[in-house]
Amino acid sequence: MRKEIRFAGFGGQGVVIAGKILSIAAMMEGKSVSHIPSYGAEMRGGTANCSVVVSDDDIASPIVVDLDICIALSLPAMLKFEPKIKKGGLLIYNSSLISDKPKRDDIETVAINANEISAKHGSTIGVNMAVLGLLVKKVPEIAKLDSLTKALDEAISERGKKHNPVNIAIMKDAYNLIP
Amino acid sequence: MKKKILMRGNEAVGEAALLAGCKAYFGYPITPQNEIPEYLSTRLPERGGVFLQAESEIGAINMVMGAAAAGVRTMTTTSSPGMTLKQESISYLAGNELPCVIVNMVRGGPGLGNISGAQSDYFQATRSGHGDFRSIVLAPENVQELADHTIKAFELSDKYRMIAIVLGDGYLAQMSEPLVLPDPVKSAPERSYALTGAKGREQRIIASLRLIPETSLDAHNHDLQKKYAEVKKNEVLFDTYKTDDADYVLVAYGLSARIAKQAVRNLRNSGIKAGLFRPITLWPFPSDQLEALSKKTKKMLAVEMSMGQMVEDVKLSVKGNVEVDFYGRTGGMLPEIDKIVERVKSYE
Amino acid sequence: MSKIYEFPKSMNNVPTHYCTGCAHGIVHKLIGQCMDELKIVENTIVVAPVGCAVLVYKYFKADGIESPHGRAQAVATGITRVHKDKIVMSYQGDGDLLAIGTAETLHAANRGEKMVVIFVNNAIYGMTGGQMAPTTMAKQVTSTTPNGRDTDETGHPIRGCELINSLEKPYYIERCSIHDIKHINKTKEAIKKAFEYQKEGKGYCFVEILGMCPTNWGMDPYSRTAINWVKDEMVPYFPLKLFRDKGVRTNA
Numbered sequence: 001m002r003k004e005i006r007f008a009g010f011g012g013q014g015v016v017i018a019g020k021i022l023s024i025a026a027m028m029e030g031k032s033v034s035h036i037p038s039y040g041a042e043m044r045g046g047t048a049n050c051s052v053v054v055s056d057d058d059i060a061s062p063i064v065v066d067l068d069i070c071i072a073l074s075l076p077a078m079l080k081f082e083p084k085i086k087k088g089g090l091l092i093y094n095s096s097l098i099s100d101k102p103k104r105d106d107i108e109t110v111a112i113n114a115n116e117i118s119a120k121h122g123s124t125i126g127v128n129m130a131v132l133g134l135l136v137k138k139v140p141e142i143a144k145l146d147s148l149t150k151a152l153d154e155a156i157s158e159r160g161k162k163h164n165p166v167n168i169a170i171m172k173d174a175y176n177l178i179p
Numbered sequence: 180m181k182k183k184i185l186m187r188g189n190e191a192v193g194e195a196a197l198l199a200g201c202k203a204y205f206g207y208p209i210t211p212q213n214e215i216p217e218y219l220s221t222r223l224p225e226r227g228g229v230f231l232q233a234e235s236e237i238g239a240i241n242m243v244m245g246a247a248a249a250g251v252r253t254m255t256t257t258s259s260p261g262m263t264l265k266q267e268s269i270s271y272l273a274g275n276e277l278p279c280v281i282v283n284m285v286r287g288g289p290g291l292g293n294i295s296g297a298q299s300d301y302f303q304a305t306r307s308g309h310g311d312f313r314s315i316v317l318a319p320e321n322v323q324e325l326a327d328h329t330i331k332a333f334e335l336s337d338k339y340r341m342i343a344i345v346l347g348d349g350y351l352a353q354m355s356e357p358l359v360l361p362d363p364v365k366s367a368p369e370r371s372y373a374l375t376g377a378k379g380r381e382q383r384i385i386a387s388l389r390l391i392p393e394t395s396l397d398a399h400n401h402d403l404q405k406k407y408a409e410v411k412k413n414e415v416l417f418d419t420y421k422t423d424d425a426d427y428v429l430v431a432y433g434l435s436a437r438i439a440k441q442a443v444r445n446l447r448n449s450g451i452k453a454g455l456f457r458p459i460t461l462w463p464f465p466s467d468q469l470e471a472l473s474k475k476t477k478k479m480l481a482v483e484m485s486m487g488q489m490v491e492d493v494k495l496s497v498k499g500n501v502e503v504d505f506y507g508r509t510g511g512m513l514p515e516i517d518k519i520v521e522r523v524k525s526y527e
Numbered sequence: 528m529s530k531i532y533e534f535p536k537s538m539n540n541v542p543t544h545y546c547t548g549c550a551h552g553i554v555h556k557l558i559g560q561c562m563d564e565l566k567i568v569e570n571t572i573v574v575a576p577v578g579c580a581v582l583v584y585k586y587f588k589a590d591g592i593e594s595p596h597g598r599a600q601a602v603a604t605g606i607t608r609v610h611k612d613k614i615v616m617s618y619q620g621d622g623d624l625l626a627i628g629t630a631e632t633l634h635a636a637n638r639g640e641k642m643v644v645i646f647v648n649n650a651i652y653g654m655t656g657g658q659m660a661p662t663t664m665a666k667q668v669t670s671t672t673p674n675g676r677d678t679d680e681t682g683h684p685i686r687g688c689e690l691i692n693s694l695e696k697p698y699y700i701e702r703c704s705i706h707d708i709k710h711i712n713k714t715k716e717a718i719k720k721a722f723e724y725q726k727e728g729k730g731y732c733f734v735e736i737l738g739m740c741p742t743n744w745g746m747d748p749y750s751r752t753a754i755n756w757v758k759d760e761m762v763p764y765f766p767l768k769l770f771r772d773k774g775v776r777t778n779a
Contacts, residue, residue, distance in 0.1 A: 020355060027185055036353060060438075060444065061438040061441040062350075062437060065516060065517075154185070155185075202609070237598065237631075238598075238634060241595065242604050243605060244601075244605060245574075245602040245604060246605040246606070249606045271593075275592070375590065375610070376570045377588055382587070384590070384592070385591070386591075388593055
């Protein structure tokens with residue numbers, strides 16, 4: 001198994017940390033991972049993205065070329081990366097902020113109202129947690145929900161740890177969205 | 180077994196420097212390596228070390244020279260335009276035979292270029308500064324090696340009283356990968372040259388000006404060359420992947436080598452006997468090993484994130500035994516696996 | 528019978544490499560005497576510049592290092608930060624300190640690095656053969672200003688002490704001259720004070736010394752021409768004064 005994943009959205013939606021949590025979760029399960037954020041001047045323009053490669057074998061090239069999965073949290077993110085998903089790939093998009101429908105019919109698309117799910121738990125910044133919960137339900141071979149919640153502990157700084165129970169609740173809620 | 184942690188390349192360098200016993204860090208902000216000084220700005224003073232943000236790259240490398248002369252393990256980190264600014268004192272450090280570590284997270288050029296990862300500093304790493312001198316250059320390909328090579332750089336630097344450069348790139352700097360932290364280095368060598376105050380002994384002088392006949396520049400340069408020959412004999416590092424029966428050998432270092440490795444796998448899947456030769460020390464370059472390989476290879480392809488720099492050393496190494504082709508992308512555009520595969524297939 | 532003069536114990540008895548009538552020899556001796564009186568030579572690390580004083584370390588029984596042109600105070604920063612208990616002296620000329628090394632100078636001063644800076648200002652590049660320096664006087668003839676320094680083209684001479692004095696952290700700043708015995712003695716006091724402050728672990732001490740370069744000024748070293756030129760041309764533009772002394776309470 002080798003999965004090439006891209007998280008993309010506005011700066012501040014936590015796409016880079018989402019990628020990191022997923023990477024740690026997969027690492028805890030003994031998989032090879034590589035996480036590359038967009039950085040520098042790219043970060044200042046309001047869009048942010050990161051790529052994650054998860055593999056059962058060692059990762060030779062950590063560079064995303066055949067995008068298996070894209071998680072788009074904003075419209076510009078979806079417009080940019082939807083065309084880059086490989087045939088038969090998966091697009092998870094945040095329908096709270098994206099009213100447009102995806103155009104491709106050769107990929108699987110899943111909408112998630114991530115802002116509402118986050119808000120339901122009293123958080124304005126749990127959008128990334130929601131999509132992570134959904135992602136591991138859809139593609140369990142990347143990581144299990146259990147690993148994801150454990151990874152939170154390692155990825156989040158001491159200062160942010162108090163939010164972890166809420167973050168876990170958001171993840172679980174999204175995880176249970178689909179059968 | 181030690182626990183794996185997910186760590187960003189830059190932070191791995193910072194942590195490795197601490198484990199190596201680095202006591203003084205001087206740097207100047209430049210993307211994409213800023214997480215190194217940020218990391219050390221808290222961690223180094225905690226351990227009683229010196230952290231100082233200098234007024235310039237030139238200031239930083241000269242502070243490194245001062246700290247090296249004072250007798251401690253010291254480091255600066257930068258990215259390409261900053262490395263250019265440091266060249267002046269790199270030559271002085273070499274002339275003074277002072278050890279230090281320089282990490283260069285290469286970005287695209289020329290000029291301001293961009294901040295994406297690149298490998299276009301091969302020349303200024305392996306052929307830097309004015310005068311006849313060499314620096315040891317290590318080229319890691321992943322976060323684990325970034326940490327391991329940082330420690331190795333400190334050790335080689337002290338062993339030979341030379342500059343050791345860790346040549347990364349913007350991608351390696353920014354990417355996070357699982358890492359097993361290396362063991363801390365316990366001892367550093369005795370430094371008979373260190374300036375510690377001439378109490379109860381003769382004064383010590385560290386100087387690169389050589390006007391006096393008996394310690395002339397010519398003799399000094401011959402001594403340096405003898406030392407460099409020792410390094411060449413003892414410290415060459417390289418890696419091979421499926422080269423034993425390879426008709427075609429890709430030559431690549433750092434991140435390019437990982438891309439090339441995937442291309443080798445794809446080529447093998449389609450029945451073509453491809454292999455990968457990865458120089459790990461860019462100086463000393465593994466010339467002999469590459470020459471030996473060239474005698475049983477049909478063609479070589481150098482793959483770089485540059486317009487072709489290392490390829491010159493590849494050509495020099497193979498001594499005309501085999502044709503050396505080149506494929507490179509620059510400025511954040513990475514070599515494409517499919518293009519490599521296509522190119523090698525065209526040799527058939 | 529008491530001894531009234533001896534060669535400083537802190538100095539190496541080696542032949543001088545400086546020209547006849549050069550300022551550096553006098554300044555070196557003053558430093559050597561101060562080192563003797565304060566017994567600090569074994570605890571001092573000398574940082575040499577590029578310029579005529581590149582070999583300054585060979586005159587003292589102290590550890591020493593050369594620096595690239597202009598970078599002496601950055602090198603000294605590296606040393607003083609590592610060796611907090613040592614006295615670090617950066618010895619520099621005008622081209623080194625105020626042209627190619629301006630950034631290193633101002634930032635070391637601004638950080639208040641614990642070091643003595645001895646700045647010998649002779650208004651010319653000596654070692655390279657008498658070119659215009661940042662402190663070359665208006666109308667002064669040099670090998671690159673054959674018709675005299677044209678301030679419309681090249682600006683006016685830079686006043687080092689005044690620049691340093693605009694910063695918060697420097698501890699002690701004084702400009703001296705060595706054009707006569709009285710001023711030589713005053714210069715020694717300034718150098719000694721700067722070293723005393725280092726011994727006490729105080730901050731950045733900057734002593735500028737106006738001096739002669741008869742060779743590159745094209746003057747006879749055996750007459751008083753060069754000495755008088757310092758007094759009559761340089762001193763009026765570079766006022767001799769104590770700019771700052773944090774070790775002394777100022778009168779309220």
